[in-house]
Amino acid sequence: MVLTQEQLEMIQKQLVGLPPEEQQKKMQEILAQLPPEDVEALRQQQCPFCMIAAGKIPAKTVYEDDMVKAVLDINPANKGHILIFPKTHYQLLFTMPDNEVARIFQVANKLSKAVFEIVGAQGTNIFVANGQAAGQNAPHVLVHVIPRFEDDKVGLVWQPKKIEEKEMEEVAAKLKEIKITIGEEKPVVEEAEVEKEETEEEQRIP
Numbered sequence: 765m766v767l768t769q770e771q772l773e774m775i776q777k778q779l780v781g782l783p784p785e786e787q788q789k790k791m792q793e794i795l796a797q798l799p800p801e802d803v804e805a806l807r808q809q810q811c812p813f814c815m816i817a818a819g820k821i822p823a824k825t826v827y828e829d830d831m832v833k834a835v836l837d838i839n840p841a842n843k844g845h846i847l848i849f850p851k852t853h854y855q856l857l858f859t860m861p862d863n864e865v866a867r868i869f870q871v872a873n874k875l876s877k878a879v880f881e882i883v884g885a886q887g888t889n890i891f892v893a894n895g896q897a898a899g900q901n902a903p904h905v906l907v908h909v910i911p912r913f914e915d916d917k918v919g920l921v922w923q924p925k926k927i928e929e930k931e932m933e934e935v936a937a938k939l940k941e942i943k944i945t946i947g948e949e950k951p952v953v954e955e956a957e958v959e960k961e962e963t964e965e966e967q968r969i970p
């Protein structure tokens with residue numbers, strides 16, 4: 765299911781000239797009126813990583829299988845910075861089925877090992893930004909493999925916060941109560957919203 769050029773142009777016309785926040789609001793309104801198949805189609809048509817997965821945007825592919833694709837990041841933190849992403853569109857890691865999550869981290873781990881040799885990395889970071897608060901700017905799940913070097917000035921450190929013992933215990937107890945099922949082979953939840961698709965161009969995706 766693909767939206768026609770006409771449908772896309774109609775949507776674009778409604779958004780043009782609006783400031784980014786209002787564009788987002790308007791987009792939500794438009795999406796709310798579309799049937800779910802069209803929302804999914806639109807999301808994929810607009811998502812740069814779905815386009816890369818489909819070969820519509822060129823990229824320096826370093827690995828590909830039936831579920832995931834890995835490319836060099838065009839704005840790397842260091843030489844050899846790799847992005848691994850699912851070929852199916854998911855916005856957040858925890859909405860992915862477990863078998864795809866397993867695959868993406870298996871591939872990330874192998875590529876992480878490879879960059880030690882290929883670019884002479886002294887270490888690697890593997891990470892995911894889930895949500896805007898975590899610095900996610902792409903509408904698609906991305907697992908980053910960042911080769912690290914002594915004094916490379918890549919900022920992934922934080923100041924530890926003081927959390928009261930009681931609060932720590934509460935959080936631990938609540939987490940322990942959560943029923944965790946491993947091995948889900950279906951998407952965990954339906955993604956309801958498209959966020960930030962029209963304003964993502966400038967800031968770097970961490």
Ligand SMILES: [Zn+2]
Pocket residue numbers: 807808811812813814815852853854903904
């Ligand atoms: Zn996508």
